[in-house]
Amino acid sequence: MKKNITIYDISKALGLSASSVSRALKDHPRISIKTKELVKKKAKELGYKPNQIAASLRTGASSIVGVIIPTIHHNFFSKVISGLEEVLAQNNLATIITQSHESLDKEKANLDVLLNTHVLGVIASISKQTQNLDHFKRLLNRNIPVIIFDRTTKNPITNSVVVDDFTGAYKATEHLIQNGYKRIAHFTVSFNLHIYQERMRGYRSALEDHGMAFDPDLVLEVNSDIEQGKMAAQKLIRLPDPPDAIFSSSDYSALGAMQFLKEKGIEVPGEFGIVGFSNETFTEHVTPSITTVDQKPLLMGKEIGLTFLGLIKREGDPFNPIIKKLVIEPDLLVRESSARKKNESPKKH
Amino acid sequence: MKKNITIYDISKALGLSASSVSRALKDHPRISIKTKELVKKKAKELGYKPNQIAASLRTGASSIVGVIIPTIHHNFFSKVISGLEEVLAQNNLATIITQSHESLDKEKANLDVLLNTHVLGVIASISKQTQNLDHFKRLLNRNIPVIIFDRTTKNPITNSVVVDDFTGAYKATEHLIQNGYKRIAHFTVSFNLHIYQERMRGYRSALEDHGMAFDPDLVLEVNSDIEQGKMAAQKLIRLPDPPDAIFSSSDYSALGAMQFLKEKGIEVPGEFGIVGFSNETFTEHVTPSITTVDQKPLLMGKEIGLTFLGLIKREGDPFNPIIKKLVIEPDLLVRESSARKKNESPKKH
DNA sequence: TAAATTTGTGCAATCGATGGCACCAATAAT
DNA sequence: ATTATTGGTGCCATCGATTGCACAAATTTA
Numbered sequence: 001m002k003k004n005i006t007i008y009d010i011s012k013a014l015g016l017s018a019s020s021v022s023r024a025l026k027d028h029p030r031i032s033i034k035t036k037e038l039v040k041k042k043a044k045e046l047g048y049k050p051n052q053i054a055a056s057l058r059t060g061a062s063s064i065v066g067v068i069i070p071t072i073h074h075n076f077f078s079k080v081i082s083g084l085e086e087v088l089a090q091n092n093l094a095t096i097i098t099q100s101h102e103s104l105d106k107e108k109a110n111l112d113v114l115l116n117t118h119v120l121g122v123i124a125s126i127s128k129q130t131q132n133l134d135h136f137k138r139l140l141n142r143n144i145p146v147i148i149f150d151r152t153t154k155n156p157i158t159n160s161v162v163v164d165d166f167t168g169a170y171k172a173t174e175h176l177i178q179n180g181y182k183r184i185a186h187f188t189v190s191f192n193l194h195i196y197q198e199r200m201r202g203y204r205s206a207l208e209d210h211g212m213a214f215d216p217d218l219v220l221e222v223n224s225d226i227e228q229g230k231m232a233a234q235k236l237i238r239l240p241d242p243p244d245a246i247f248s249s250s251d252y253s254a255l256g257a258m259q260f261l262k263e264k265g266i267e268v269p270g271e272f273g274i275v276g277f278s279n280e281t282f283t284e285h286v287t288p289s290i291t292t293v294d295q296k297p298l299l300m301g302k303e304i305g306l307t308f309l310g311l312i313k314r315e316g317d318p319f320n321p322i323i324k325k326l327v328i329e330p331d332l333l334v335r336e337s338s339a340r341k342k343n344e345s346p347k348k349h
Numbered sequence: 350m351k352k353n354i355t356i357y358d359i360s361k362a363l364g365l366s367a368s369s370v371s372r373a374l375k376d377h378p379r380i381s382i383k384t385k386e387l388v389k390k391k392a393k394e395l396g397y398k399p400n401q402i403a404a405s406l407r408t409g410a411s412s413i414v415g416v417i418i419p420t421i422h423h424n425f426f427s428k429v430i431s432g433l434e435e436v437l438a439q440n441n442l443a444t445i446i447t448q449s450h451e452s453l454d455k456e457k458a459n460l461d462v463l464l465n466t467h468v469l470g471v472i473a474s475i476s477k478q479t480q481n482l483d484h485f486k487r488l489l490n491r492n493i494p495v496i497i498f499d500r501t502t503k504n505p506i507t508n509s510v511v512v513d514d515f516t517g518a519y520k521a522t523e524h525l526i527q528n529g530y531k532r533i534a535h536f537t538v539s540f541n542l543h544i545y546q547e548r549m550r551g552y553r554s555a556l557e558d559h560g561m562a563f564d565p566d567l568v569l570e571v572n573s574d575i576e577q578g579k580m581a582a583q584k585l586i587r588l589p590d591p592p593d594a595i596f597s598s599s600d601y602s603a604l605g606a607m608q609f610l611k612e613k614g615i616e617v618p619g620e621f622g623i624v625g626f627s628n629e630t631f632t633e634h635v636t637p638s639i640t641t642v643d644q645k646p647l648l649m650g651k652e653i654g655l656t657f658l659g660l661i662k663r664e665g666d667p668f669n670p671i672i673k674k675l676v677i678e679p680d681l682l683v684r685e686s687s688a689r690k691k692n693e694s695p696k697k698h
Numbered sequence: 699t700a701a702a703t704t705t706g707t708g709c710a711a712t713c714g715a716t717g718g719c720a721c722c723a724a725t726a727a728t
Numbered sequence: 729a730t731t732a733t734t735g736g737t738g739c740c741a742t743c744g745a746t747t748g749c750a751c752a753a754a755t756t757t758a
Contacts, residue, residue, distance in 0.1 A: 053745095403715045
């Protein structure tokens with residue numbers, strides 16, 4: 001059970017005071033260059049590792065960043081975290097991960113844990129239940145930086161990094177129109193969450209800009225899973241005037257719909273076009289491969305990290321009331337499921 | 350900038366000493382029940398939150414668990430973490446995630462960071478470069494519990510939680526044999542890592558138990574990606590005596606191989622059988638769906654958490670030299686890609 | 699040359715919780 | 729009734745790094 005080396009060990013070895021050692025290690029201007037060199041050399045020699053805990057206790061700030069996400073095992077979130085952790089680690093910041101499991105209560109509880117851990121700041125994507133950002137105000141009041149990413153609310157009370165969902169959805173819908181599809185349905189994951197509202201807005205806008213009517217009957221709230229996608233597709237084709245394409249806010253329900261249509265003998269693409277959202281790994285590998293919107297999660301994670309670093313740098317700055325919003329442009333990945341429609345057949349299924 | 354409530358605030362409000370408050374909150378036996386109740390009531394009233402940092406500094410142990418994995422955005426790892434975080438969070442432990450990106454140096458650096466953060470313990474899955482567990486001994490010497498999961502070395506120096514790779518591979522290979530495939534190749538991700546050695550051993554054992562010769566020419570080291578899988582499949586069918594099936598230690602290279610064979614007009618299954626490993630999300634959704642081995646990562650994460658909790662409980666126990674190994678039995682998920690071989694054709698491709 | 703700065707370092711308090719030891723009061727044992 | 733034990737609290741040092749303040753020495757300025 002070896003003891004850790006502290007600044008006192010260094011100070012004794014050098015006949016200096018602990019305060020001088022502390023200052024020397026932090027390049028304090030009032031310490032002479034010779035002393036600094038001496039101290040640093042000795043520190044290396046003894047294998048000194050600063051005790052972050054002690055520093056945190058004294059200064060009130062740690063070198064740990066807290067993250068709250070709905071769940072880690074989602075392609076999008078795990079990639080965001082991956083990029084984020086990489087950037088933070090390069091700057092000697094540790095990343096604590098917590099999951100809300102789509103529960104507002106858990107989200108609040110996690111916030112408590114992070115506060116108790118005295119995190120430097122918090123980076124979060126809200127749960128489906130979360131309607132506002134009030135619980136984050138406690139942090140902001142204490143000057144703890146908060147970044148909300150991807151899933152946020154309409155009125156941001158703090159910095160945010162988001163995907164341009166509107167444009168992503170617009171591009172996806174327009175692409176289907178340009179490939180000859182005439183009646184395009186939409187699966188939304190939740191009418192509540194802002195990101196899905198934005199996607200729906202993009203969908204609607206694309207329709208209207210191309211002189212196509214927005215039909216509320218063609219918009220279904222469908223959970224992000226395969227079974228729900230199948231059921232929703234069934235509903236759609238039973239309509240008196242069924243659609244010939246779907247733009248889905250979820251790749252999972254898009255896949256479900258595609259599987260259902262194939263079982264029914266409806267050709268995808270050709271008779272029916274499908275576009276998803278999120279670029280889940282499987283979309284590239286299923287048959288036909290699914291056209292989808294790539295949110296660039298790895299890039300997003302890195303941008304979040306950079307934004308965060310920017311926030312904590314300006315510690316001396318007494319007022320930083322500027323709420324910034326970083327918007328990442330998503331890419332439409334054109335694959336097979338949305339290929340050009342075959343010669344328009346007026347037949348109904 | 351509100352101040353935090355401390356035990357001193359409680360002690361003042363109650364006319365007690367801070368030590369009594371501290372003891373009361375921790376149910377120290379020497380504090381009277383009345384006092385305990387008083388203190389706890391007041392604590393709740395004032396909204397007291399213990400400062401973990403201060404406690405850590407004093408006691409030397411935090412309530413943070415460190416995790417080191419190669420990369421988060423892998424289905425397997427993200428699910429393990431998800432399960433692990435859930436269990437730890439239920440026990441008021443925070444989880445710090447770090448990625449080694451398959452580099453031994455980064456792995457060691459992460460270990461440093463975790464040590465500086467004074468984590469309660471470390472849970473790790475080693476990088477491809479890592480040959481031994483020596484760098485973890487620093488922790489063990491300090492009595493910091495370490496659990497290695499999934500990727501570990503042959504001789505464990507500490508507790509571990511692993512999948513029974515041998516049996517998983519054995520089942521997979523046997524399944525191909527039973528479905529009529531006569532000459533089964535194997536893709537291994539790395540000859541170095543123990544888990545892959547175990548899978549190869551399972552593969553070999555199944556062959557030999559069924560009277561089939563092990564042919565080193567049919568074993569290829571193939572990275573876990575689609576392109577490499579394609580190239581490896583090409584190599585195989587060019588052999589003078591090509592195989593009619595592959596058991597791959599990676600779903601990605603299994604998929605690549607499958608895609609290549611389909612392009613070449615070789616039927617999968619029927620002419621050629623394929624089984625992968627890991628149950629990546631896409632395996633279920635591609636055509637044909639890929640038979641694979643499910644490592645039950647969510648369960649594994651939870652088991653790791655439980656094992657960890659067990660380790661830290663026995664803090665008073667002066668000697669716990671028992672190195673435990675928890676082995677999880679994987680499931681073979683039989684899907685389409687390995688279906689029964691069509692009437693044996695003696696033709697070579 | 700004296701006074702004013704600047705430079706370099708040390709002292710001691712502080713962050714908040716913890717726990718060994720001491721102490722007094724109440725109860726039990728002799 | 730006297731001593732031993734147990735119960736209930738308080739005092740104070742401690743964990744290690746940080747930082748305001750003090751102060752001496754070195755340098756600059758008047």
